[in-house]
Amino acid sequence: MTTELSRRTEEYCKRVLDKNASNQDIVEAYNDWAQIYDDSVKSLNYECPSVAAEEMKKLFQEKQDALILDAAAGTGLVGSELKKCGFHNLDALDASEEMLEIAKKKKLYKNVVCDFLGPNRLDIPDDTYDAVVIVGSFNPGHVNGSCLAELIRIVKSDGYIVIVMRKELLDEKFGRDLLEIMDGHVSAGRWAVVSRHPAPRYSSLNKGMVFVHRVQ
Template sequence: MLTEIITQLKCIAPRVCADAVQKALAGSDRKEVRILDVAAGTGLVGEELQKMGFTNMDAVDGSRDMLDLAERKQIYQRLICDFVGAKPMDIENDTYDAIACCSAFGPGHLKEDCLPELIRVVKPGGSIVITFREEYLHIVEDYKDKLEPAMVRLQDSGLWERVSRDVFPKFYEDKDGITFVYKVL
């Protein structure tokens, strides 16, 4: 009974995000492909990806405390403590096959100005998966009429192309989640 309640309370977003990464990387060698977990927090998405057999993962997060917790799980090869925004991260161009970015868009978190930087570090043909609470698109000032238009502008500029935009239920209690999948061009 207790396990059931805990399972119900657990946010499903890390699993949804990891599933979308897995789908985007279908057919690739799971031990070879390189994934960056953006705003990795304590590593919940990395744990899901590891269960799926992905082993070549790095994490970036602005919080050293979060990264310390993630490090204990021994999921990630490189842990980068940095704020993700317009400023270049200490990562070479075209490094990753995929980015997983889960629950990182929210009040006071990532802004749309980080999207070109995410695109920069992903190889052409690679994928960017972004999952967050759907209502944030409409209620967070930084995102309202800003986040999706910025995504569209990047597509119009030929930097990436949208593969899917899926709304799913129960991101948190009765709140929907949304997952965007983009292919980097």
């Protein structure tokens, strides 16, 4: 990694992982990071987009026209991996305009929406998607369990929600709160667990965890 890329990558990672940062600070940090985000994460061997795409391939087999929302899509790295697996019916949503500008240039997505994932209602009808995939974005100050009810609402019955995130978060309050919300949706019969397992790869810095739930 060049020294300059390494210095700036470290600076942005610090900003987005700052536990005291507000949602707005985080979105501003991604707006600033957008131009070099792909180079940064490549230098960190960030492989979870391909892990997520492989999970989707297992779930959908040959149904490559599945309508998939890449939530917190960023610059479109997940969309790009989904496309390599043959998926071609993709939408993207993210809170950062600048990250989405990079994603749009890749021409991977039919609809690209700038919106916030949280307890707020999304401007998306009920039962729209065959799946939602969300990668690398469940983090303090980013996306948390408060958006899951809304994701469940926009996914069709028998559709999937696939989450790939840092495994170490499960040992923190953030992860414990998330698991409690996930399990609450299981108990309420809103979704069922398909699998919860360590990711085969994540990045040079972190280990990963994959959550796959089927909407009921």
